[in-house]
Amino acid sequence: MSLVDDAIRIRVNAHAPYSGFKVGAAIRTPSGRVFTGVNVENAAYPEGTCAEAGAIAAMVAAGETEIAAMAVVGDAPAPVTPCGGCRQKIAEFAPRGVVVTMANLAGDRLEMKIEALLPYAFAKAQMEG
Numbered sequence: 001m002s003l004v005d006d007a008i009r010i011r012v013n014a015h016a017p018y019s020g021f022k023v024g025a026a027i028r029t030p031s032g033r034v035f036t037g038v039n040v041e042n043a044a045y046p047e048g049t050c051a052e053a054g055a056i057a058a059m060v061a062a063g064e065t066e067i068a069a070m071a072v073v074g075d076a077p078a079p080v081t082p083c084g085g086c087r088q089k090i091a092e093f094a095p096r097g098v099v100v101t102m103a104n105l106a107g108d109r110l111e112m113k114i115e116a117l118l119p120y121a122f123a124k125a126q127m128e129g
């Protein structure tokens with residue numbers, strides 16, 4: 001099963017009663033394990049979290065800290081692209097060259113490397129004198 005399939009499968013569990021827009025995300029790590037996440041909205045709207053953040057949290061909680069590949073899926077006219085904040089969250093764990101596959105349920109796909117999704121990402125190296 002592809003990472004996009006994993007994201008599609010988990011997406012149904014999203015908690016999105018406010019936007020009605022369910023998103024699924026899946027990460028593969030170098031170990032071969034797959035971690036998934038969904039968006040979790042809240043009645044206090046700003047407290048909602050994105051699917052990508054959920055998948056990253058699951059990966060880190062399991063003791064892994066490197067993204068080898070990632071997929072994001074929603075039911076949209078075009079492939080769903082991660083928000084700005086999520087691009088920064090992905091860049092924290094995805095080395096240069098990692099491909100993020102964006103998809104929708106119609107079968108459209110868009111693949112981009114992390115450095116193209118977030119050029120000039122802020123990173124730890126910038127805080128080192």
Ligand code: THU
Binds near residue numbers: 023039051072082
């Ligand atoms: N959302 C995600 O979970 N990931 C994205 O890449 C785009 C947006 C969620 C946040 C919110 O729950 C809903 O989609 C509408 O913005």
